[in-house]
Amino acid sequence: MVRRPDPLPGEPPSAAPDLARYLLRLGDDALVLGQRLCQWITRAPTIDEDLALSNIALDLIGHARALLTRAGRLDGTGRTEDDLAYGRSDREFTNALLTELPNGDFAATVARQLAYTHYAVLSYETLALCADPDLAAFGARAAKEVAFHRLHADRWTVTLGRGTEESARRMRDGLERVWPYTAELFEEDEVVRRLAASGTVPSPAPLRETWLGRVTEVVTEAGLTVPAPAWSATGGRSGLHTEEFGPLIAELQSVRRQFPGGTW
Template identity: 80%
Template structure:
């Protein structure tokens, strides 16, 4: 729950940075609404995590008082926004993964988690359609937009493998049927994103390396600034209520 919640929280924080900076007013609204959905996912997942680990920590405790090394989000979600095409590439990779993962969660035995998975899958489906549309629009637009879209894909793709990794935690939970492993989702993810990318006249990258470490708390240099911004108000007004 912490890992999935951190994915949503960190990516939501990244997308908020586009507000007033997106190429169109409509995209200011679209990206801010997607970010709000992600923060909503994070609230549910972090609340569940605080209850399940027995500490009684709230969603705010987990979001605003943990250190950088305590976050278990995938590195993909913390990548800097870059230009608009880079953000679109990151959204393409994440939304297709999240859509499949949340659909799988909808079948897990825990009724609360299953209900969350079913609801979140419907919301992420709209995020996925938004990303798909922009990949096609940029890929089939001008030579410059296609170049930038391909460049964004090349930048993002080395960070996608971590989304489907299995470690001892995932294998243990999957073996007991508590939650599904993301590993079996990768072939379908590859099929779906390949269809979108090639349909946009672009090429699916074949990275020569894969970035890992986020799930175990090893993050990029840029993550320090992201966490600092995320937690800045809480640090200034510690103990404040809203």
């Protein structure tokens, strides 16, 4: 029988399973988006962008490792980061749908990065204020790292929006493609409400207004407008994913599936 870890100082015992699920969501966001960005390696428009996107992916996978490790300790199962990354089915992943969207062309990837990085910086900045010193330290570090990813996305949004007629069209299409998937980032459910009520971690819902103001500023500078989608995607947090997600996870887990139990 696996012993459930003791609660953190000041953390009610009942908060541990909820916090594990919350951290698993953040970890899945980072892991899945990191895997998507890895698909740009050798395919980016320039060598510089090949290196930039691969470095961003490495940062995200580093964030995923820290978050999944902590989630495995808190949920009482004793699972490691590798168990959670490579040993779950696609229905067990709880990432936001935005992070799993296919890369599309470069402008679509930039649009996805714009939406995610502005959200992630705000999310990690609030995590840096939580009572748990380890999570607070992680949140502060991750916020600084994702701030550089945000600068990269901001710069390319403006560059493409104010470039040629074709680049502006592609950037506009990219924004239209990803925007219906942004609302899910700020959804509240019972897990989030309980954590927020106990003061363990803050809810993401109040961050949406600040996020919208910041991305609007960038999109306006690019000479474009923020889309107003007629629908909003949801379900990722509950394990319901897009049809492109299965092949992505199969690719992520391919070596473990070929050599179960293998060590290197």
